[in-house]
Amino acid sequence: MIIEKDPEDSVRNEQSGATEDAAGTERNISGEEIPEASITDNQKDQPEKEKTESEQAEKEPAEGEHAAEAAAEEEPAEGEQAEEESATEEPAAETPAEDEQIAEPPAEEESATEEPAEGEPAAETPAEDEQIAEPPVEDEQVAEAPAEGEPAAENKIPVKRKRKTVQEVEGESKNLDDVELPPVDYSGFSKNDLVETLALLIDNRPPSEIRNDVDRIKVFFYKKLKQEAEERKNKFLEGGGTLEDYRSWVDPLEARVKHLLDKYRQKKTDFNKVQEAEKYENLKKKYEIIDKIKELVNREESINKTFNEFRLLQGEWHSVGVVPQNAVKHLWENYHHNVEIFYDYIKINKELRDLDLKRNLEAKVQLCEKAEELLLEPNPVNAFRVLQEYHNQWREIGPVPNEVKNEIWERFREATSQINKRHHEYFEKQKDAQRKNLEAKIALCEEVEEINLLEITNFREFDEKAEKVIALQKMWRTIGFAPKKQNNKVYQRFRDACDSFFDKKRSFYADNKEVQQNNLQLKIDLCLQAEALQDSTDWKATTDALIRLQKNWKEIGPVPRKQSEKVWKRFRKACDHFFDSKAEFFSELDSSYEDNLKAKLALIQELEEFEAGTDVQEAFERLKGIQRRWTEIGFVPFNRKDEIINKYRIALNKEFDRLKIGDEDKSILRFSSRLENLKANPKASRKIRNERDKFFTKIKQLENDIVLWENNIGFFTKSPNAETLISEVREKIDSAKKMIKILEEKVKMIDQSGFDDYNR
Structure with a gap:
């Protein structure tokens, strides 16, 4: 100037x-x-x-x-997604949501x-x-x-x-x-x-x-x-x-x-x-x-x-x-x-x-x-x-x-x-900054457009791609404004691509109503079989039969949304009735409880006098052996149960801390102990199944987070401090993968314990 x-x-x-x-x-x-x-x-x-x-x-x-x-x-x-925005809701597991669109600021x-x-x-x-x-x-x-x-x-x-x-x-x-x-x-x-x-x-x-x-x-x-x-x-x-x-x-x-x-x-x-x-x-x-x-x-x-x-x-x-x-x-x-x-x-x-x-x-x-x-x-x-x-x-x-x-x-x-x-x-x-935002938004548009070019022929694949599109929509909202001249144009391009995908999804579900009706009939048949077994006292055979029914349930595809929750509750009610009866029956077997109490007190004393020595791995295996012996003993009198469990946990955790065992192994061992203790609860079957459901939900959440973080790495490469940002994201991804591994191991332990659960 x-x-x-x-x-x-x-x-x-x-x-x-x-x-x-x-x-x-x-x-x-x-x-x-x-x-x-x-x-x-x-x-x-x-x-x-x-x-x-x-x-x-x-x-x-x-x-x-x-x-x-x-x-x-x-x-x-x-920024006002929950109250003011026409935010895209995640579709139901089996049918398309009504408003799977995104909103963009004026x-x-x-x-x-x-x-x-x-x-x-x-x-x-x-x-x-x-x-x-x-x-x-x-x-x-x-x-x-x-x-x-x-x-x-x-x-x-x-x-x-x-x-x-x-x-x-x-x-x-x-x-x-x-x-x-x-x-x-x-x-x-x-x-x-x-x-x-x-x-x-x-x-x-x-x-x-x-x-x-x-x-x-x-x-x-x-x-x-x-x-x-x-x-x-x-x-x-x-x-x-x-x-x-x-x-x-x-x-x-x-x-x-x-x-x-x-x-x-x-x-x-x-x-x-x-x-x-x-x-x-x-x-x-x-x-x-x-x-x-x-x-x-x-x-x-x-x-x-x-x-x-x-x-x-x-x-x-x-x-x-x-x-x-x-x-x-x-x-x-x-x-x-x-x-x-x-x-x-x-x-x-x-x-x-x-x-x-x-x-x-x-x-x-x-x-x-x-x-x-x-x-x-x-x-x-x-x-x-x-x-x-x-x-x-x-x-x-x-x-x-x-x-x-x-x-x-x-x-x-x-x-x-x-x-x-x-x-x-x-x-x-x-x-x-706005030019970089425009590049990021164009990349998201191209991803959705590539999804629209795919030939999707089944419900599961449509649901997976719907989750992917919704993740891209969430990522869109984290990106700032693009230059004024291009902002509305790129937003309309992204919205049109998303609308096109969800229109195809709705059309597919509408064209496959007959398949959903057949799936509904198959699940009703499973409900009838489970209800016929719910009062059985042949614990072993009935348990195996119900587990097979649960696996069959998972393999059946989606049903109409209006009947989905109803038929699921009916099936679960029959299964819960049997497993609760089984847990109540075994909780009444207390003839050998006093002997079990003496055996567990002896194990607690053994833990309190435990000498780790210099070989950490050998000491770790000895502790695992004590855990196995503890789980093999069985139930103790109900009025002494909490006291015995607390003493055992304190003594065992003390030795774990002294050995400096890795967090992953420590978490799995402690869960194993907790799983065995839950068996003493009359409602153990339901509690363990609920625990298993929580683990699956957490695993799915972590997997979605990993996908989102991995996508973000591509955009961070354009940032001036890209190396620092990418390093932080990779640490999050590694931590999430470790947690998934621990949760999957815990689910496996539940399945092997005889208290397997089922999904919709």
């Missing part, structure tokens, strides 16, 4: 008779000439009315609001604002949490551009007017419109409350003050609307309805909200027109003040009186509001030109002049210090915004002593350059 010169240069050149303005040119920091029309008449030089930056900014929210409204109706915000929220081009006014830039700055609202004024030769930041952003606090207003006015109100939490409002509040705000407050409230009300209203629609659909489906029969519900409040938003946008348009008219009126007033300053040099009165009148005109000048952006440069040049003529003409008292220059220097030194403090601001966007206000203040201050003019200006310019550099680097990093 080109840093413009100190505004005092043009002032002093006028005073010393320089030909810079007369020649119509000036030079930038590179020495290049910049043509500029000379100023001969105030009204003649007044530029034609053009659309100002604030007008352009006002147009952008209108489009953004329509986009936000549409997005709120179609897609909830990213486009307007996930596109980062690109850095403005050099010399152009910059819109507010996104904060560090990736939220995108919106165009300036009505109560934001665009900072005036510096005069020819004045310092300026590389980009200009909207500067928000400072609102008065409640305490400041109390002594001045009773008008509550002047009071800064705290933000309202609309999350607890009902839809009716949100609509009534929206209507009240639009009818009673200017649009410049309610933009954030309108946006938040709109977001919360459409979130609630979507949530209610989902609840109605789920309730309809749970009641036995089908997705094809469901008809969407139209809330009458939505039409009123759209009407109110149209009304709000019209009020904003009218408000902007009034604001623009005021700017041109202010421009007219400032030219009138310049004319009055011109007339001062023709007065024949005391210098003090003339100077006081000049000061009044200066105060009046600064009290007039902002003017159109395209008129700022010529206006300030004209103003400074005539001020210097006034100073030269009246030959103001040197001491008064020096005092004025000294005060200006002190003010500019303070601005330099404040600008340098901004270098410590962690948020480069905030630093850039504040810098714009400092540039406005610098322009207002006026000239400083000539001997320090260049020094003070270079100091301020250097701070400005560094802040602008940080601001530029911040956006470059965001763009780079």
